[in-house]
Amino acid sequence: MVDKDGFTIAEAVARCGLPESTLRYWERIGLVRPIERDESSRHRRYSHDDVATLETLANLRAVGLSIEDMRTYLAGARRGDEAAGEQRVLFEVHARRLADELNALELRRRYLDLKVQYWSAREVGDLDKAADVAEELGPLIRRINPKDTV
Amino acid sequence: MVDKDGFTIAEAVARCGLPESTLRYWERIGLVRPIERDESSRHRRYSHDDVATLETLANLRAVGLSIEDMRTYLAGARRGDEAAGEQRVLFEVHARRLADELNALELRRRYLDLKVQYWSAREVGDLDKAADVAEELGPLIRRINPKDTV
DNA sequence: TCAAGAACCTGAACCGCTTCAGGTCAAGCT
DNA sequence: AGCTTGACCTGAAGCGGTTCAGGTTCTTGA
Known part of the structure; x- marks a missing residue:
């Protein structure tokens, strides 16, 4: 517990409830943006923002959204009110x-x-x-x- | 409609409601036994029995049984009352x-x-x-x- | 009778993950 | 310093199908 400038994958898993394998998979296919890495170990370090996104995606997946729908949702969320209807x-x-x-x-x-x-x-x-x-x-x-x- | 000694795959699909691809897949993995073939065309000809099995399996899959559970069920059904508890x-x-x-x-x-x-x-x-x-x-x-x- | 289109065939690739094999890295014990 | 343990890494294969490409075979109607 030295730097604390990011969550390990295990911590991210504890917060969003998704399996590690899914986090890696979603990154691989570009559903979530590439996660920063620790300089020396090359291990992933999730930002607060990354984790918040994962929490939301976990819920959306739980209710049955496809990967494509999640992509659409994320894009819409970034556009804000303008995309509210969609x-x-x-x-x-x-x-x-x-x-x-x-x-x-x-x-x-x-x-x-x-x-x-x-x-x-x-x-x-x-x-x-x-x-x-x-x-x-x-x-x-x-x-x-x-x-x-x- | 000459011989009528078996159902084509399209007829089997019409009766059990499963996609053709699933019928071929289940045959490939041995969940259902190899289906007889028409001598000349090599096309599948489903017996009445085959179709009855597929109807049951369609229901079991619909309620969420895994392939392995379906195998177990079929084996149990063949054993009859002896396997009723299982x-x-x-x-x-x-x-x-x-x-x-x-x-x-x-x-x-x-x-x-x-x-x-x-x-x-x-x-x-x-x-x-x-x-x-x-x-x-x-x-x-x-x-x-x-x-x-x- | 012959050509077109429907129905069927196989094998391989894809989907959304999960699992596995094999290897690296960090921390603690001896 | 060496060793173990555990967290993490990657790439590949597996799961239960579905989809696609490319090739027969059957049917039908001109």
């Missing part, structure tokens, strides 16, 4: 996508619950119940995977 | 995982909604509202990404 649209699109995913996920959870019940019934040899559950599965499957017509 | 556990694990994902997704949706509100406020120059929304974002971010301490 930023709003970007987030609206993803909010919408997430709402859809939420519905799909709820169905899938029900499907898995039924699968548990089905194999549970077979486990204890209750074939009547197994048949009942299998019948419940049919209509659900069609809603999960509409192409599945069986 | 199958139940497999599905319980995934049902649990999905329930957790559902909670996380709900939080993320709220995060995106706030992001929309934030940029919407900036778009119309309502800085007070933008600041209010930004303040609401803080605690939410900590719940989405606990490592994010800013």
Whole structure:
């Protein structure tokens, strides 16, 4: 703890919650600008600013933005109010996508619950119940995977 | 429509809803057994059984099973009642995982909604509202990404 | 019957990372 | 000074597919 003029990669990881490998990868592909290096060791030294960016990107990734969308967002954030409309649209699109995913996920959870019940019934040899559950599965499957017509 | 002793890959796709590329990929890695070929053209001909397996796998993939889990499942399904306990556990694990994902997704949706509100406020120059929304974002971010301490 | 276009084929490259192998560097113990 | 341990480095390969390039084969309609 001598100079303290930058965070090590481990410290950056502790702050943004992303794996080291991802930090290196994002730098490699130019999503974040090249990180300064310690003169002697050539190890990365993250600035406060770098870490703030990573924190934001971590959230954006968590909600499902693609690399390209994150690039777009960063560019828009740099332009400020001028790009506010585009930023709003970007987030609206993803909010919408997430709402859809939420519905799909709820169905899938029900499907898995039924699968548990089905194999549970077979486990204890209750074939009547197994048949009942299998019948419940049919209509659900069609809603999960509409192409599945069986 | 001469012989009708098997489905073409396009027909299989229509039934299971998976992309062609995935069908070829799963065959390549041995998740599904090698599909019979038409003698003259070498094109794949899927049996009824093949298609039924693909339909099931499509559902399992949709709910998030890994390739390895799907292999395990197929092996268990072949063993029948004897493996019922293992199958139940497999599905319980995934049902649990999905329930957790559902909670996380709900939080993320709220995060995106706030992001929309934030940029919407900036778009119309309502800085007070933008600041209010930004303040609401803080605690939410900590719940989405606990490592994010800013 | 022959040419065009659709459907299919394979192998390789790409995506967004993660993992692994093999090597460098800094700090602490002996 | 030498040695170990741990953090860090790079480049390459792996994962689960998807996409693309380049080449057959099937179908169809003029």
